[in-house]
Amino acid sequence: MPNNAVKTEPTTDNLILKVRDLSKTFPVKGGVLSRIIGGVKAVDGVSLDIHRDEIFGLVGESGCGKTTLGRMILRLIEPSGGRIFFDGIDITDLDRHRMRVFRKRMQIIFQDPFGSLNPRKTIDSIVGEPLRIAG
Ligand SMILES: Nc1ncnc2c1ncn2[C@@H]1O[C@H](COP(=O)(O)OP(=O)(O)OP(=O)(O)O)[C@@H](O)[C@H]1O
Ligand SMILES: [Mg+2]
Incomplete structure (x- = not known):
């Protein structure tokens, strides 16, 4: 790279998140005893x-594993x-x-705000509770 080139690529020490080879298989249960009979590779x-x-x-089609x-x-x-x-x-x-920090x-x-806000709680407790837990 020439000396006067603008460096647009972030450096590796700027990494906030690194994910490596992450996978999840959900068990599929079946039968009267609810035994694990297979798995969904999410x-x-x-x-x-x-x-x-x-x-x-x-970005990806529904069910491809984003969530x-x-x-x-x-x-x-x-x-x-x-x-x-x-x-x-x-x-x-x-x-x-150790995850708390x-x-x-x-x-x-x-x-979806209706999925996030508990209609049985006041705004004070919805907003205040996490702040109190986090000190
Ligand atoms: N708790 C679970 N138990 C079993 N299978 C699950 C569970 N959660 C998700 N799956 C399956 O894992 C796969 C990925 O689901 P996920 O919800 O991650 O997809 P998504 O990309 O977020 O989809 P969407 O765009 O619809 O939100 C799907 O086949 C889904 O049915
Ligand atoms: Mg999703």
Whole structure:
């Protein structure tokens, strides 16, 4: 690269999220004993990098595994395989307690307000509860 070239590619230390070979197979149960008779491969070996300040769009047909991937990255679903690194730290196996510090730094913004806001709660408790939990 010439000296005066503008560097447009982010550097690797700017990585906020690194996903490697992430996969999820949901068990399929059947029969009277509800035994596991198979599996649905929802996510199959996904790797991606997201840099700080980068907006990353994930597009695909319905049922291709976008939501499952997102929920695994947030550790709301346990991956069947692969690794998740957030800000350089492997969060794949962190327990609930050690995940807490990362919970403050990553979140889902649900598109449907009726699915996000509990009609039985006041706005004060909906907005206030997470703030109180996060100190
Ligand atoms: N809890 C679950 N148990 C079993 N199968 C599941 C579960 N959640 C998702 N799946 C299956 O995993 C696959 C991926 O689903 P997912 O919801 O991640 O897709 P999506 O890309 O988000 O779809 P959409 O665009 O419709 O939101 C689908 O075949 C779905 O039926
Ligand atoms: Mg979805």
